[in-house]
Amino acid sequence: MTERIYYNDSYQTEFRAHVLESLEDGRRLYLDRTAFYPASGGQPHDTGCIDNAMVTDVIEEEDGRIAHVLSTPVEHSDVNCRIDWVRRFDHMQQHSGQHLLSAVLMELFSVETLSFHLGDAASTIDLSVASLEPEQLRAAEARANVIVFENRPLAVEFRDASENLELRKPCERQGKLRIVNIEGLDRSACGGTHVRSTGEVGAVLIRRLEKMRGNLRIEFLCGMRAVRRARLDYEALAEISRSLSASLDETPTLIAVQLRRLNESEKARHRLSIELARMEGAALHDATEPGPDGVRRVSRTIAQGPIDDNLRALAQGFTSRNKAVFAAFVEEPPSLLVAVSAATGLHAGNLLKSLLAGAGGRGGGNAQLAQGSVSSREALERIRGELNG
Numbered sequence: 001m002t003e004r005i006y007y008n009d010s011y012q013t014e015f016r017a018h019v020l021e022s023l024e025d026g027r028r029l030y031l032d033r034t035a036f037y038p039a040s041g042g043q044p045h046d047t048g049c050i051d052n053a054m055v056t057d058v059i060e061e062e063d064g065r066i067a068h069v070l071s072t073p074v075e076h077s078d079v080n081c082r083i084d085w086v087r088r089f090d091h092m093q094q095h096s097g098q099h100l101l102s103a104v105l106m107e108l109f110s111v112e113t114l115s116f117h118l119g120d121a122a123s124t125i126d127l128s129v130a131s132l133e134p135e136q137l138r139a140a141e142a143r144a145n146v147i148v149f150e151n152r153p154l155a156v157e158f159r160d161a162s163e164n165l166e167l168r169k170p171c172e173r174q175g176k177l178r179i180v181n182i183e184g185l186d187r188s189a190c191g192g193t194h195v196r197s198t199g200e201v202g203a204v205l206i207r208r209l210e211k212m213r214g215n216l217r218i219e220f221l222c223g224m225r226a227v228r229r230a231r232l233d234y235e236a237l238a239e240i241s242r243s244l245s246a247s248l249d250e251t252p253t254l255i256a257v258q259l260r261r262l263n264e265s266e267k268a269r270h271r272l273s274i275e276l277a278r279m280e281g282a283a284l285h286d287a288t289e290p291g292p293d294g295v296r297r298v299s300r301t302i303a304q305g306p307i308d309d310n311l312r313a314l315a316q317g318f319t320s321r322n323k324a325v326f327a328a329f330v331e332e333p334p335s336l337l338v339a340v341s342a343a344t345g346l347h348a349g350n351l352l353k354s355l356l357a358g359a360g361g362r363g364g365g366n367a368q369l370a371q372g373s374v375s376s377r378e379a380l381e382r383i384r385g386e387l388n389g
């Protein structure tokens with residue numbers, strides 16, 4: 001069995017090991033001892049190098065063996081190993097921060113942690129509650145940071161599962177357990193890598209919340225991740241506040257005001273554009289010569305649909321005057337609109353139905369205005385010919 005150096009010392013980055021087995025032409029090694037953490041318990045694997053090869057994956061196999069997957073073959077029977085400390089320490093901060101946050105949420109609100117995931121950008125904890133109030137989250141974040149400042153020891157001990165271990169979360173494993181202990185706060189069974197005192201976790205920052213089938217997922221960042229994220233957040237907010245010529249703290253209110261104004265002016269613009277289309281329709285009526293039967297007819301072709309309020313308003317403006325028929329043919333999606341004035345004695349809805357009947361289209365309307373769609377441009381062309389001929 002491989003000796004797991006990280007069980008007793010998460011800070012050892014370099015070690016020498018003997019190769020117990022080599023597979024895949026020296027690209028998959030099993031060692032007598034390792035400091036490489038394999039992906040498990042929500043924490044990703046370490047990277048680093050074995051001799052001159054890069055370690056690209058570390059896998060805990062079902063029988064408990066640890067496979068080191070390499071970029072290039074290694075042929076020696078004794079090897080020099082080094083883990084990527086920047087990546088490892090970041091993982092130790094996020095993972096220890098998770099113990100801290102989970103403990104604080106239990107302490108303050110009796111909220112249980114169901115699972116943990118340490119991601120590339122952010123980490124998440126799934127909680128056994130449907131929601132938390134913003135002030136509860138602020139309180140948990142503040143309490144976690146206070147414990148960081150207190151720099152409490154965070155120690156590992158091995159105890160037998162049969163003892164009274166007073167764990168935050170009961171552990172179903174039997175035999176020897178690895179207990180991670182935050183002084184005066186938390187005891188959890190865990191095989192991951194942790195810092196040795198809470199001060200090393202650095203800042204703890206809770207961010208997004210997401211509801212997940214009756215549970216709550218909270219996203220958090222610790223250490224340098226929290227600092228980097230706070231910097232990005234500041235820069236984004238500063239750019240927005242600059243463009244609004246407002247202070248950072250005034251920005252959210254100002255944006256709400258601007259959005260309301262934008263909404264109002266969009267409604268006003270829509271109203272005016274409909275009014276304008278109606279007037280254009282009426283002017284078009286005046287500029288159109290009546291046919292021998294005294295009916296003024298206009299047929300429009302429009303390349304791109306859909307039929308919208310403006311087109312309907314234009315048609316209604318045109319047919320609001322004496323004896324008028326307005327038709328519009330939209331090529332994409334193939335559709336048409338028919339409007340008639342009452343003085344023609346025609347019924348737009350019935351007229352449209354009779355036009356669509358031969359073309360297999362769908363649609364309807366009232367006496368003055370109707371619209372419908374057909375399956376193809378060819379069908380649309382046939383209807384146009386029928387109406388204009």
Ligand SMILES: [Zn+2]
Binds near residue numbers: 096099180192193194
């Ligand atoms: Zn842990």
